[in-house]
Amino acid sequence: MPVESGTCIIETAGLTKRYGDICALAPLDLQVSEGEWLTVMGHSGSGKSTLLNLLGGLDRPTAGRLLVGGEDLLAFSEDHLARFRREAVGIIFQQHHLIPYLTALENVMMAQYFHSVPDQAEARQALERVGLGKRLANRPGELSGGEQQRVCIARAIINSPKLLLGDELTGNLDHKSTRLVMELLKELHEEEHFTLVLVTHNQEVAGWGGRTLFMDDGKLVKDLRHERKGDDPS
Amino acid sequence: MILARGVTMLLVWAILVMGLARAYAGEKAALTAGCAAGLVAGTIFGFFLFAAVPGEIPFFIIKSALAAAFISLFIVAAIVWYRGTAAEGDRPSVRHAVVAITVFLFAAGYGLLLVCRLPYGTDNSQFMALLLILLAMLGLWMIVYRLEPLLPNIGMAKGGTSLFAVSLLLFIASLSPRLDLFSPLSMKVMKLIHDFVHQFFESMLIPDHPFFRTDIWNYIGLLFSNGVGFWGGLAIWFIPTTGVTLATFREPLPSVAHVRQAAVRRKLIAAQLRERRRRLFFPLFAGLVMAAAAFNSSHPSVEYWDPKPLAVKADSAGEIVLPVKDGDVDLKDGKLHKYLYQKGAQKVRFFALYRSGELTVVLDACSICQPDGYGQNEGTVICYYCKTLIPLETVGKPGGCNPIPVPFAVDGSGVHLSAEMLVNTWVAQVQSEKKLPGGGK
Structure with a gap:
């Protein structure tokens, strides 16, 4: 399917990832438009996280073509790829990966530091935006799971990435916290207009997006576009 | 020797020009032209200068030019300091002619020093040196144009x-x-401090003040210690480097307030900070080079002839007799011969030297510096304290940093000196003895 120049932020052609004899991702052709909210669903081992890692420049494909924002990630050197991750991508993991001995504020500032220079006022503003204005000085161990995930969201969006990736970001959260996090993401998505790719098992989370990819055994089995039920997915 | 020194200096030159071309990429043509023309002009001028003007005068001229260049650094530091606080629009842009002229002067200075480093007067040395420079010119252009783009960005x-x-x-x-x-x-600083303290105390009649106790005098005495000249000189030596470095540090960054997106704004600030850090490269490196120059000056690599003083005694008439030739010792061999006479606790070092066809005897000290003594090297003796080089022809003449001459007589039995006169001259004319070398090197 031809994609108009300027509207497509992710474009893959024959994108493949193999680990020895195991094919983690079968040749995949995919286009994602700028500002789109894409959810990737599938069983464990279906290739969802592999795809996400490739899109985020965390891993390199075995074969195929991968363009993000018009740039060929396969042509990037390791340094260039690291710069791409720092500047163009925000990643939210299920396990948070917050630095335990730094406060919430410092964790967000750390992302700024690796991107350019830290700015405390801006980091504080980002945490206030995710509703953690009163938990700035708390370390991750002093925050609930939902709060930690919100710190992760603040950390992921602080550098204004054009692509935000979430890997099972609500996997550890209860229904109420999941809803809070998803509402926050929806609000940010509408304000910042980044492209969001979420990997999840959760049907409820998939409902927040406008498009869902179903994967099985490393292959794309269904590409479903649907109405966004952001207001009340349940 | 000529090849080793010449090639080393030219290699350093090529690397330097390459670095400058990288830093001033927009001025590459003017810069390389100025460098090449300046180096050739400075070298040719150096050859003519040494050929036409005898003795120490060429060195004096070159040293004066270097001193002027050093003083100009203070002006540079002041300008950089001013520009660091000036608005962006006030800053003059680099112009081709300015770059070419500045680089020409620098290259001419380098060419002059290149001539000074080459052993002058040996057979074919001039030809060899010129050949090297011509070869280097060709290599320089090739290196600059081939390798310059490969260098990392250096802040201009x-x-x-x-x-x-x-x-x-x-x-x-x-x-x-x-x-x-x-x-x-260092010597000038020390003299300035000594003179100032002396005059100040004289004019204020402070030595008679009843509140000046011994420990206060001890503190004042620090101003007359050996280290004063060195540390004072070092402070002045590093003023321009420190000034430029600090001025670069405090340079205000261009405003990014007009940029709406915070991440982009931070990225711009980071780029500006990186650029400012790059601009610190040259002043910081200059500081290192200045430190190396001060170290070289304090620890000269030249080996001086400095024999261990021979102990001598006075005879019953109070006369010291030095045989002109005694075994291996020959006072007329053109080398410095040191002696030590001791009367009670008072030690007197002196040396005999045969130069310009006649013998002379002088104290191993001058009336200005601490009595660290003298060493001999190719046509000169050096005062170890202030590193002043004294031509052999002037040894035996009074004044300045020359070793203090003493009266003596020569006859068939040797050189005759009065022991009492030696002690009296030392006590009267030599500065207080804080440091006496234990022996020869």
């Missing part, structure tokens, strides 16, 4: 670059005791 800062260029000249000069600037600077 006119003040820092000037500083670096002059510091390099000072470093090369420090390799030759005749051209070294740091030691005379």
